[in-house]
Amino acid sequence: MAKILWLNWSGGGNLPPSLGIARVLTERGHAVAFAGRPEMVPRVEEAGFRAIELTQAYTQVDLYPQGTFLTRMSCYLTSPAVVAQVRSVVASERADLILIDAMFPAALSEAPGFGCPSAMVCHTFIFRQLEMWRGMIARLDKMRQQAGFEGLPALDDLWRTRDRIIVTTLAEFDTEPVPGWEMVRHVGPVLEDERVAVAAELPWAASDRTPLVLVSFSTGFEQRMVDKLQRALDALSELPVHVVATTGGIVGPDELVAPANAVVLNYAAHDPIMKRAALVVTHGGHGTAMRALRNGVPMVIIPGLAGDQPFVAAAVQEWKVGRALPGDADTAAMKSAAQEVLSEPFYRRNAETRANALAGVNGASNAASAIEALLRPAEARRLA
Template identity: 30%
Template sequence: MTAGESTTDAAGATNTTTPRTYLFTLTDAGGTVPPELGVVRRLVDRGHRVTVLAEQSMADQVRPTGAAYLSGDFGGPGELRDWELRSPTSMARGMADHMMSGPAPGQARETASAIDAIHPDLVVASAMGIGGMIAAEARGVPFDALIPNVYPLPVPGSPPFGMGLAPSHGSLGRLRDRVVSAGATGMIDRYALAPINAVRRDYGLDAIEHSWDQLRGARRQLILTSAAFDFVGELPQNARYVGPILDDPAWAADQAWIAPAGDSPLVLVAMSSTFQNHVDCLQRISDALGSLPVRGLVTTGPAIDPDQIQAPANVSVVVSAPHSEAMRQADLVVTHGGHGTVIKTLAAGLPLVILHHGRDQADNAVRVTTRGAGVAVSRRASAEKIARAVADVLGDPAYRRAAEELGEAVARDAASSALLDELEGVTGRATPR
């Protein structure tokens, strides 16, 4: 395609923007992959030249987007087994070693090589892709960061990330936020800051004061959610809510599924696509649905074999089903609270029962419960308690009404042009350092 030529994307929108070259440097963090590759697909559909540098585990998901694929071997200690971590300190060290500073040297090396080969107009990195950001900064290429969840950096007016806290009020509440945020930042810095600065030094860059400053240095922080869903604080000037990506993962696209027969309410169970030691939790959910006059559709995802779940007669257990299809028939979703599942459920106008396991899931749960769009119960709750929560939400139409109201704003933001407007607004490269 020549510069200035018009194209039509998959949604039927006409693009007259000059084709640009984008390099995505992405990390395999499970639920973040489908929305990030949804961004890739949208740029490809609009005629841009897009290359994705990602781990080999993502290859089969990258190729259907139409982007060029570069296999990355970033190194680092491998899988973060966060369900085994029992303290905030161990969680901070795990995040640093496995997601931030650990892979950074390999990410930086391979991103720098890719930049030298394809000369991108913009590098787009996963939020934890610190090394890719460093390489872009060193090469003088602007970089954006993808944040496919609620806003994680500490800012005035937003509760600290990862704690499942509601917004604070008054001077004591503001003090709570400052103290907790400072403590969390300090724990991350203890393990991540020195290794990050070592990589920056290797690429001729000055040291940063806090680990999060690398992300703060992005041209744009693209928040892939709805401001109506998040607890919005005083965002920095380069942060933008650009709406959620509602795409199903590539591995679920062609899966056949059949809901149990009958006309009783359909409850979709959608837990983590990565292993979070949740087999027993899935079994208790299945047992709970077996005690109710409902039909259950349990999707285990690629991390768990459906044969590990003993299903009651009114419950079907499958590896996956495209949630965009299943949610059109469902009345309620039971989930671990991952952002992708929660936001798609709300966009479908459905209430939720959330058994959050960790990561950002408690934050997503409190945003649902505060708006009255569902309830949260412990991941260790008994089948009886889970059954009561499901029955309560199905039996009270107020939950459905609240989910529909919030979902209208979520769906509207998902359909907006804000994401592409920001990505296509890049103006050019800086002077290489």
């Protein structure tokens, strides 16, 4: 059995697949603990794993540029106080291997001194959006420097020096590999549900032939957009469809005016809904898009604030499995796109073709195997 420490960014699309990989590692006899910001702790403990709270997550937040959704995020991901606490936690845990989220420069910058193998985990495309990734890490670091601290290394120095980069998407869905990135391993999507996502009882019989539309935007509080959800509900209100909207706990159902053809839920398992769905209206999170494709369901994507969402939207349009709209799309544009995707059979056929590529792919198991391959040398050294 190996001890594995996961230095985590608990974003909406990051924590659930991380928990899925940790579940498989645990089933194989390893002990996995997560260290992360306070918001992460109850979610990790609910999933049955040990959680270590990084209590210094926001102690320096007042020094960071204010007035942006990135303020708290950047403080947690880059601040010297977090760097120091990461160093302390790693020393006390004495893990055999460290896993680090791709979004966590404070932890990645310390990895060369950990004294054990380290792997980075990226929960969306890597090569499709490599320049975006470079820009995002640079933007976070710029905010650190504006807070008065010395800059961190650039993305290439943070990422390419890891023993392995595990990417939870299919290689064939990403673009061609870039020379010098041979440490990258595509393992396939990890579509894990958190325990709050239970099967929902819908008000329409399974035999009802009316097309069903799932509306689901981000579960990250930084991307809370009540008006966007309302526009989507309004757009679908006059169409001959049933609508299920899930808010992920960041928007209260009572904050929305649900039309007669819709139900709004805080949480619900998406797979049972998608098995009935004719369309998914979503923000372009990689996990939701891959889940829709695994079920052969076309999409309308209205990207949110996360950097990868426009790239997921562009891929969906490139593959002709749905329509991509601007992030500020109005009700009329959403309605028109939904009508088009529902009425044109080729969108569904193309989505079903993508489902064939995902059939039988177990991203969590593949990721666990890639991690165990790094553990073997470490275990050998420990037993010597």
